[in-house]
Amino acid sequence: METNNLPANILDPNCPSRVIFQRIGDKWASLVIQVLGDGPVRFSELRKTVNVVTPKVLTQTLRALERDGLITRTVHAQVPPRVDYELTAMGESLLQPLSLLREWAESHVPTILEARDAYDDAQDSAVLGSAN
Amino acid sequence: METNNLPANILDPNCPSRVIFQRIGDKWASLVIQVLGDGPVRFSELRKTVNVVTPKVLTQTLRALERDGLITRTVHAQVPPRVDYELTAMGESLLQPLSLLREWAESHVPTILEARDAYDDAQDSAVLGSAN
DNA sequence: CAACAACGGTATACATTGGATACTGATAGC
């Protein structure tokens, strides 16, 4: 069964690859996946590790990831309740691409901060110049 | 000069690496960078290629990328005006990590769509079941 | 010569999303 006869195209708003691409680039989803890379984590633990997300948004994020088959949600019948979130095999396969992006970000911090300073200085002097 | 004596940590909301990580994961920024991978593109062209972004948001995105030193903005003194956006060397260095993520998304489309169907079906029957 | 088109935006109003905070239900321990 060929479900994928059209070429995937990130630039087509109707292509599912676009939605998926943006899901994994999501502010919280990408962080959650990386935290879960070390093994299962419960809700409150996740909330502490991923600084700082509100319970509502964390729940939304986790539900979306679960729906897409990237994580599993396991409820333990205990009181107080214990719910573990864990990467699926597909979720784990995302760790490497995400790590590369994270490493890129971490290694370019100094350069980017310099670029910002230079840009902001240029903006400031342009404003001052136009006031003359 | 060591500006980076603290270890970069995506999970620390005060660490610049986090801000940068989220900028490159931004809905439009990541698409713009990939479009610019083929060479300089002007504003209206970009707007057509990256379906479908409003001019306000595209401008915001481009300004942010320019400020971070990932793209350059070149105004040609013509009428009607011509403004070209182009990747810097640093911007180009982002192409490979972003491509990996894009390839991941494209290759996992069928699996994720199946996972969604299964999840939604399970939700539906749970709702029906609880209504009995 | 007046109206229009092309381009790169900006301005304004509105819809959607995200965030802060309070609260719930179940139960074990005091």
Added chain:
DNA sequence: GCTATCAGTATCCAATGTATACCGTTGTTG
């Protein structure tokens, strides 16, 4: 019975994104 723990919901408000109209400049067209 009062309190704490945990995994969320509910509610309200702020920030962000979107749709759409509009601007200035100048070459072209009628």
